[in-house]
Amino acid sequence: MAVRKLAPEDMQPESFVLSPETESFADKEIAKYPPGRQASAVIALLTKAQEQAGGWLPRKAIEAVAAKLDMPAIRVMEVVTFYTMFNLEPVGKYFIQFCGTTPCVLRGAGDIRRVLERRIGDQNHVTPDGTFSWLEVECLGACSNAPMVQINDDYYEDLTTENFETLLDDLAAGRPVKVGSQIGRIRSEPFEAVNTLQDPALYDGSVVGAWRKRFEEQAKAETGEAAAAVASIPQEAKAAKPSAGRAIESDAADTPAKRAKEGERPISRTDQKEAADPSKATKVEPKDAGAQPAPQSSKSYVATPKKEGEAVPVSPTTPEAGTPPAQAETRRDGSESKPGVTVDKDNKSS
Ligand code: FES
Known part of the structure; x- marks a missing residue:
């Protein structure tokens, strides 16, 4: 998609005022929404303002719509630049939107495009007499009548190079033209001979309920087949256990x-209350009241001697077991390994 931005300043009109017709249209649209929700009418108002401005939206028209709806102009600008149905530059009296999406291309849109380029020139270019301009757009939803174009508000379908040239000639000359299919088919009926839904029985009621009969016959046949299959089982064959093929039911692992x-x-x-009462908890008396509590891990302050009488190696940075941290000679906070950092007795580093 091309970048959508406002037309250059030299194309912009100096002023734009909503006409009485646009004003009255706007009031009706705004009245459709609850008070304070008038911004919901923005698309309708922009469409009407574009119509008034000759098929495109100058900056002043956008600002006029914003003022009417009591909206910041930038919010209306966001809407205008998002939706491709709003033209940001002047267009011809006949603005042709050419569908260049796959179904139309498969049906000859390339030929239509060549006619446009030859007769009008590049996209977004208005002919010197102001009659035509064109723009390639995505699918316009008339694929079954491809290839097609939209000219102003109408669709022109089933185009060929010849009928499209004629259409452009008639428009340029101000002659009446035929909207819709250019080959005479009604809406999107089959392009050539009708070759589907032709059985007269479809329309005389004789096939009403036929689908049910078919299913009933099918069910009967299946019942007969099943009975035959049961009859063919040998008498000595063992019947399957009732639980065969079923999930085995078992109790949950541990439930009340x-x-x-x-x-x-x-x-x-x-019992539950008693168990929770700390005053009734069983007290465990220590065997030797004077014994030191055992260190909690092998990485304690004191190394365990391997043999009886063997001296315990004491690391210069390891205080004795039970020494409060404040009285320990060396701190174990990493500062001892920092060059130039000394620790005094009060554990103040300098
Ligand atoms: S592809 Fe052209 S109308 Fe859908």
Whole structure:
């Protein structure tokens, strides 16, 4: 998609005022929405303003719509630059939107494009007499009548090089033209001979309910086949176990229901309260009241002697077990390994 920006300043008109017709249209549109929601009418108003301005939206028209809707102009500008149905530059009296999407291309849109380039020139270019301009757009939703173009508000379909040339000639000369299919087909009926839905029985009611009959016959045939299959099973064949092929049901691993089934008595509320009462907790007396508590891990302050009587190696940075950190000679915070950092007795580093 091309960058969408406002027309150059030299193309912009100096002023734009909403006509009485546009004003009254705007009031009707705004009245459709609850108070304070008038911005919802922005698309309708821009469309009308574009019509008033001759098929495109100058900056002043955008600002006039913003003022009417009490919206910041930049918000209206965002809408205008987003939707390709708003033209930002002047267009011809007949603005042709040419569909260049796959179904149209497969049906000859390339030929139509060549006619446009030869007769009008590049896209977004208005002929010197102001009659034509064109723009390639994506699918316009009339693919079954491809190739097609939209000229102003109307669709022209089933185009060929010849009928399109004639169409342009008639428009340029101000002659009446035929909207829709240019080959005479009605809307999107089959292009050539009708070759589907031709069975008269479809229209005389004789096939009403036929689908049901078909299914009933099919069900009957299937029942007969099943009965034949059962009859063909040898008498001595063992019947399958009732549980064969089914998931085995088993109790959940550990549930109150399972425990009750196994004869376990649920814990009473009184027992639960007693267990939670710290005053009734069992006290464990230490065997030797004077014994030092055992270190919590092998990485404690004191190394364990391997043999009886062997001296315990003491690291210069390792205080004795039980020494409060404040009285330890060396801190173990990493400062001892920093060059130039000394630690005094009060554990102040300098
Ligand atoms: S592809 Fe052209 S109208 Fe859909």
